[in-house]
Amino acid sequence: MSPKHNEEKISPLAPESFPPMPDIAGVALAAGACGLKKSSDSDLMVVELAPDTTAAGVFTRSLTASAPVQWSRKALRGGGQARGLIVNSGGANVFTGAKGMQAVERTVEAVADQFFCCPSKIFAASTGVIGKPLAFDKIIGALPRLKADLAPGAWQAAAKAMMTTDTFPKGATRTADIGGLDVTLNGIAKGSGMIAPDMATMLAFVFTDAALPADVLQTLLAEAVEKSFHRITVDSDTSTSDTVLLFATGQGGDHRPITGAEDGGLDDFRAKLAGLMVDLAQQVVRDGEGATKFITVTVGGAETDHAAKRIAFSIANSPLVKTAVAGEDANWGRIVMAVGKAGETIDPERLEIAIGGVPVAKAGGAVPGYDEAPVAEHMKGQEVNISVNAGTSGGGQATVWTCDLTHGYIDINADYRS
Amino acid sequence: MSPKHNEEKISPLAPESFPPMPDIAGVALAAGACGLKKSSDSDLMVVELAPDTTAAGVFTRSLTASAPVQWSRKALRGGGQARGLIVNSGGANVFTGAKGMQAVERTVEAVADQFFCCPSKIFAASTGVIGKPLAFDKIIGALPRLKADLAPGAWQAAAKAMMTTDTFPKGATRTADIGGLDVTLNGIAKGSGMIAPDMATMLAFVFTDAALPADVLQTLLAEAVEKSFHRITVDSDTSTSDTVLLFATGQGGDHRPITGAEDGGLDDFRAKLAGLMVDLAQQVVRDGEGATKFITVTVGGAETDHAAKRIAFSIANSPLVKTAVAGEDANWGRIVMAVGKAGETIDPERLEIAIGGVPVAKAGGAVPGYDEAPVAEHMKGQEVNISVNAGTSGGGQATVWTCDLTHGYIDINADYRS
Numbered sequence: 048m049s050p051k052h053n054e055e056k057i058s059p060l061a062p063e064s065f066p067p068m069p070d071i072a073g074v075a076l077a078a079g080a081c082g083l084k085k086s087s088d089s090d091l092m093v094v095e096l097a098p099d100t101t102a103a104g105v106f107t108r109s110l111t112a113s114a115p116v117q118w119s120r121k122a123l124r125g126g127g128q129a130r131g132l133i134v135n136s137g138g139a140n141v142f143t144g145a146k147g148m149q150a151v152e153r154t155v156e157a158v159a160d161q162f163f164c165c166p167s168k169i170f171a172a173s174t175g176v177i178g179k180p181l182a183f184d185k186i187i188g189a190l191p192r193l194k195a196d197l198a199p200g201a202w203q204a205a206a207k208a209m210m211t212t213d214t215f216p217k218g219a220t221r222t223a224d225i226g227g228l229d230v231t232l233n234g235i236a237k238g239s240g241m242i243a244p245d246m247a248t249m250l251a252f253v254f255t256d257a258a259l260p261a262d263v264l265q266t267l268l269a270e271a272v273e274k275s276f277h278r279i280t281v282d283s284d285t286s287t288s289d290t291v292l293l294f295a296t297g298q299g300g301d302h303r304p305i306t307g308a309e310d311g312g313l314d315d316f317r318a319k320l321a322g323l324m325v326d327l328a329q330q331v332v333r334d335g336e337g338a339t340k341f342i343t344v345t346v347g348g349a350e351t352d353h354a355a356k357r358i359a360f361s362i363a364n365s366p367l368v369k370t371a372v373a374g375e376d377a378n379w380g381r382i383v384m385a386v387g388k389a390g391e392t393i394d395p396e397r398l399e400i401a402i403g404g405v406p407v408a409k410a411g412g413a414v415p416g417y418d419e420a421p422v423a424e425h426m427k428g429q430e431v432n433i434s435v436n437a438g439t440s441g442g443g444q445a446t447v448w449t450c451d452l453t454h455g456y457i458d459i460n461a462d463y464r465s
Numbered sequence: 466m467s468p469k470h471n472e473e474k475i476s477p478l479a480p481e482s483f484p485p486m487p488d489i490a491g492v493a494l495a496a497g498a499c500g501l502k503k504s505s506d507s508d509l510m511v512v513e514l515a516p517d518t519t520a521a522g523v524f525t526r527s528l529t530a531s532a533p534v535q536w537s538r539k540a541l542r543g544g545g546q547a548r549g550l551i552v553n554s555g556g557a558n559v560f561t562g563a564k565g566m567q568a569v570e571r572t573v574e575a576v577a578d579q580f581f582c583c584p585s586k587i588f589a590a591s592t593g594v595i596g597k598p599l600a601f602d603k604i605i606g607a608l609p610r611l612k613a614d615l616a617p618g619a620w621q622a623a624a625k626a627m628m629t630t631d632t633f634p635k636g637a638t639r640t641a642d643i644g645g646l647d648v649t650l651n652g653i654a655k656g657s658g659m660i661a662p663d664m665a666t667m668l669a670f671v672f673t674d675a676a677l678p679a680d681v682l683q684t685l686l687a688e689a690v691e692k693s694f695h696r697i698t699v700d701s702d703t704s705t706s707d708t709v710l711l712f713a714t715g716q717g718g719d720h721r722p723i724t725g726a727e728d729g730g731l732d733d734f735r736a737k738l739a740g741l742m743v744d745l746a747q748q749v750v751r752d753g754e755g756a757t758k759f760i761t762v763t764v765g766g767a768e769t770d771h772a773a774k775r776i777a778f779s780i781a782n783s784p785l786v787k788t789a790v791a792g793e794d795a796n797w798g799r800i801v802m803a804v805g806k807a808g809e810t811i812d813p814e815r816l817e818i819a820i821g822g823v824p825v826a827k828a829g830g831a832v833p834g835y836d837e838a839p840v841a842e843h844m845k846g847q848e849v850n851i852s853v854n855a856g857t858s859g860g861g862q863a864t865v866w867t868c869d870l871t872h873g874y875i876d877i878n879a880d881y882r883s
Contacts, residue, residue: 380595383560
């Protein structure tokens with residue numbers, strides 16, 4: 048992969064440190080280097096989950112999805128039971144034909160042997176170069192050593208083993224109340240392009256000690272993904288390998304049984320899960336390739352929430368908006384352009400644009416004599432807020448997050464030779 | 466605007482020179498500087514068209530279209546008659562409210578006064594910064610001088626007056642046969658992002674001395690745009706000002722009357738018009754902001770032509786594919802990613818990818834032992850060809866053109882301050 052980028056420097060938008068993560072009953076992790084990366088960086092992580100752990104998953108919509116994505120989809124259809132997870136960097140196992148699926152099968156069989164379970168309870172994910180056969184023998188060879196290292200506290204090591212062009216490991220934790228009992232949620236993620244397929248990919252794994260049926264878990268996960276990972280973009284490219292999995296061990300103590308996703312006892316859990324996943328998603332954007340600014344785009348006054356999201360992404364994906372932010376240029380004309388090309392109904396006469404909370408355009412033109420100084424000051428900061436009111440009478444709204452487009456992105460993606 | 470970019474250097478992908486353009490009976494042009502640009506570069510061009518000239522137009526689909534786009538759409542609905550065209554750079558007249566439309570109206574009224582016709586026969590287009598009121602008094606003040614300068618040979622001067630971040634003026638000419646009589650087609654265009662709204666925009670104007678009814682002209686233009694300007698992308702951004710107009714003066718001699726677009730006597734004209742517009746469209750890509758490579762993406766084996774076009778644009782718009790080409794990296798994994806995210810049906814097992822005519826991936830994986838040397842050599846050239854067979858039994862195919870994504874693009878769009 049591209050270790051020089053990892054070594055060069057940590058993203059200026061990174062959190063100060065990896066958060067302290069509590070143990071989660073029923074979860075043990077291990078990570079190490081098995082030789083998939085040219086560097087000696089760690090590239091493999093294994094998680095053992097307590098028997099009766101339930102699972103839910105959301106995957107890339109790409110039609111050229113990786114072999115491990117295809118495997119994990121199938122495993123999930125088997126009833127939503129999980130005993131383990133294996134994740135490697137240093138090879139995405141995409142477009143590797145029948146051999147790619149064999150590599151996943153051999154790998155999960157080996158993990159299942161270690162954990163004395165059937166292979167359909169083992170989930171898998173890979174990230175790295177597309178089209179390169181996965182050296183699964185290296186993974187299998189490292190398994191006994193990793194099994195011996197399994198520990199409940201190895202969150203940061205596990206997050207690090209997934210990194211490719213990521214410049215920092217990503218983790219988040221929350222405590223939620225279910226029927227008067229505290230349960231814990233831990234999540235780890237990787238991703239630094241959205242999503243560079245040969246050097247990055249978005250992976251996120253969330254674990255809780257709550258006891259929740261697989262179908263409830265699936266509903267909660269789908270809702271939370273919609274609010275988090277489906278609201279970010281770095282470069283508008285979609286990975287072949289994007290995978291988000293949620294596991295519930297049921298080992299956190301006896302809260303009252305939950306049988307449906309609409310149970311009011313889940314209110315806090317639902318909110319905390321979404322919060323944790325927004326946290327991880329924002330960390331992915333903060334590690335966006337070449338990013339120097341974190342951009343929040345908020346759209347209101349659209350006909351529907353869906354329309355608002357499409358307008359917000361039209362802004363967030365626009366290379367011209369993203370380069371303007373990189374240049375600290377409050378170029379609202381480019382925002383008008385991006386709103387116009389989204390294809391959603393707007394009222395140009397009532398369209399309003401604010402940057403850093405300062406209205407810069409409304410009523411069909413620039414705000415007469417607006418004070419440019421606070422806007423210019425805002426553009427110089429690391430956090431840039433763009434808000435748009437589309438001017439319709441609909442109440443549609445959405446928030447998405449992205450980063451700027453800089454020379455660093457070109458450095459990483461053009462100056463790199465495979 | 467950004468004169469430094471113009472002065473810096475001409476795109477390495479530019480044609481050797483502006484082509485020799487014959488006169489077209491019934492067309493006279495003039496260009497000059499009226500002070501809309503901060504530099505003293507020319508920024509205004511006027512065309513006088515013979516009475517009874519017919520007109521057709523295709524405009525941006527943006528919902529925040531410029532005032533001149535709105536005017537020209539309305540003028541076209543008036544019956545497709547044209548007596549003049551006025552085009553300025555140095556200000557796009559977009560998001561300028563009621564004053565923006567007043568500026569267009571005052572301008573076209575002044576042109577109509579010069580040409581003794583009604584304003585609805587005058588077409589208008591503008592390119593430049595969004596949101597800045599158009600100083601139409603400067604335009605009106607310059608009109609008498611430009612009228613005195615009208616000449617049939619001022620094609621290059623007219624093309625230059627439309628330039629913003631363009632590094633070279635764009636023109637093309639063709640001769641076509643209609644029922645045994647030669648007619649001439651001349652076209653001029655501007656554009657260097659697809660399309661930077663504040664420093665660029667795609668404008669193209671085509672003139673012929675053929676005698677064709679407005680409805681026939683409109684059909685021919687729409688067909689030709691679909692094959693040319695709707696097949697290019699630089700950065701996936703859509704201008705608020707894109708305008709393509711086709712004018713037929715009927716002054717080229719008496720060919721037999723054409724009353725319908727399906728008349729077989731139009732076969733050669735139709736082909737030459739499309740060829741001319743593909744030529745202009747490719748020149749726009751060759752002047753793409755920061756471009757160092759011209760990329761042709763050809764997709765076959767898709768379910769429909771529409772599906773093929775969507776797959777081709779998914780590749781041509783991918784920042785990761787475009788940066789890989791900039792880096793001369795034959796990274797076909799990124800092409801697999803872009804095919805996968807297009808959302809169109811493909812057969813991964815039969816998907817084939819070739820670079821520079823050399824198959825690099827098929828049958829679900831890399832082509833075993835393919836010769837990398839000619840592929841690497843091809844990537845070093847200025848013309849890069851990517852072809853994809855989507856592997857379905859449908860015969861859908863499409864070709865689109867784009868350029869690479871380089872530090873030059875970031876320089877132009879981020880390092881520039883408005």
